[in-house]
Amino acid sequence: MNRRYLGLLADVLRQSWRHYPGATAALLTVKAASAGTTPALALALGAAIDGIIRGDRTAAVLGATAAALVFGLTVYLKDLSRNLDAMLVDRLGALHLRRDVESRLAGLPGLGHLERTDLLDRVTLLRGFGWRMSASLWTAVIAVFVGLRLILLLVVLGTAVTPWLLPLVVFAAAPIYFERRGQRTTFQAELDTAEAYRLQRELFNLATGPAGGKELRVCGVGDQLAERQRAAWSEALGVRYRARVRAAAGNLAGWALFTLGLGAGLGLVVYRAAHGDGTIGDLVLAVTVAATLRDALQDALFGVAEAMAGRTLADPYLWLRDYATTAGHPGTLPAPAELRDGIVLDRVSFTYPGADEPAVDEVSCRLPAGSVVAVVGEYGSGKSTLVKLLTKFYQPDEGRITVDGTDLADVDTARWRAGTSAAFQDFGRFHVRFRDAIGLGDLPHLHDDTRVAAAVHAADADGFAQRLPDGLDTQLGRAYAGVELSEGQWQKTALARASMRPEPVLFVLDEPTASLDAPSEHAIFQRYMDRARRLAERTGAITVVISHRFSTVAGADQILVLDRGRLVEQGTHADLMTAGGRYADLYGIQADAYART
Secondary structure (H helix, E strand, O other): OOHHHHHHHHHHHHHHHHHOHHHHHHHHHHHHHHHHHHHHHHHHHHHHHHHHHHOOHHHHHHHHHHHHHHHHHHHHHHHHHHHHHHHHHHHHHHHHHHHHHHHHHHHOOOOHHHHOHHHHHHHHHOOOHHHHHHHHHHHHHHHHHHHHHHHHHHHHHHHHHOHHHOOHHHHHHHHHHHHHHHHHHHHHHHHHOHHHHHHHHHHHHHHHOOOOHHHHHHHOOHHHHHHHHHHHHHHHHHHHHHHHHHHHHHHHHHHHHHHHHHHHHHHHHHHHHHOOOOOHHHHHHHHHHHHHHHHHHHHHHHHHHHHHHHHHHHHHHHHHHHHHHHOOOOOOEOOOOOOOOEEEEEEEEEOOOOOOOOOEEEEEEEEEOOOEEEEEOOOOOOHHHHHHHHOOOOOOOEEEEEEOOEEHHHEOHHHHHHOEEEEOOOOOOOOOEHHHHHHHHHHHHOOOHHHHHHHHHHOOOHHHHHHOOOHHHOEEOHHHOOEOOOHHHHHHHHHHHHOOOOOOOEEEEEOOOOOOOHHHHHHHHHHHHHHHHHHHHHHOOEEEEEOOOHHHHOOOOEEEEEEOOEEEEEEOHHHHHHHOOHHHHHHHHHHHHHHHO
């Protein structure tokens, strides 16, 4: 175990002491007391046998009584330890450690850990972190006390029987050494197969979930999907199985060495008793210790295995702590409450990690305060990536973005987003009450029915909202016996959520009407254009609209045309049509297509 992992265990122990001091102290006391019961039982039994052989009734009775009391205490402490351990593991894991992981993940300012496969592999390993890490802590603590019990057992053998038995400590260490080696091997195998495991789980969710159910059945690809899932699972299991076989071979070697040493030690005790250099009580003591030594070793190995298994989660968690510190660029400057000049992009470039080509390539433009800016282009031209840069989900690799002359990287991320409203094309479908699905857009006003109703109206969602069986209190989603909305209704809910903040300085609509029919699309765009003009008058807000339907963006103050990440044209609709460039070509192609239909 490296120093950082030990430090993490110490931190978890401190949390246990801070939140549950009484139970933690009780468990540590019980573990410490349990370490001495087995050697005490062996000594008591040895004394009782020697008393019987010598005819010393008092010694025999005292020894037997002590053995009975120690045995009863052992059983009681074991039961008490199990209950305390289960309580602490469950409470500490579920209420504190898991929440810590969730808070750290939710607090990451960017999207890299959700979009990069190498980071997703590590996040996948964090599933179940709370319970497993809590269990690893107490198992590691148990391993310490089990090690103490092993030492006491060997000391008893060495002092009460013969010092020649002390070398057994070397043989006892062999299984522990090989167990640690095996755990490192299996841990690396789990890390190497995280991607295959994640693929298997996603394929299973796809095959059993409602999202792709219709298409999968119409296309008849169920068997192929099951085969791909089986192949991914087989790949992961194959690597892990081979690692476990190697670990098992090492464990066998460790136990073979221990058995050899223990057999030689017991043979020595028998030889001494047969030649008058020891007593029958020594032999009983040695046999008792030998019997419990195996159990103690197994407990120690289990402790080592669990503690090492905790590294499967500890390493990704330590990575998460480091990543949360280095990945974010939170900034410290206050975000503006209103815009005077606007947003300027100066030779901004960005390439996704692992990609060969930039998603945004040397884009320079100015978004004037109070303007409505449309961003158009074919799929994959960089439109959504540009929005991610404006909302600080990613930082530019080159160039910079300024807001009223201040570098956006230096502006506090949380405050900047508090002044931003956005509806994204991959909007969330939250299975909560309808009012909460909208109120999430502005948490301080989550229960403000007036604000929620205004947001519903802004998104042209009054019609279906009035038909919901319980109105704003209607549960959404079949997963919780709620109402399942249509795709268009889910999108209107997302638009309403984006309308909760009354005065954002940046309002982003990323394909806001892709799932809506033409009349709804026209009505919503008209409402949001009116809203954009009102916001511009109050705060100088900039509204950025991304749409694949060119007819909806003709009224924008400025249109940016992207092609393969580069800004190839910019201007008003009239200017761009007159120029006869890329925008005019795309507009004409789409107009002809609509005319033919």
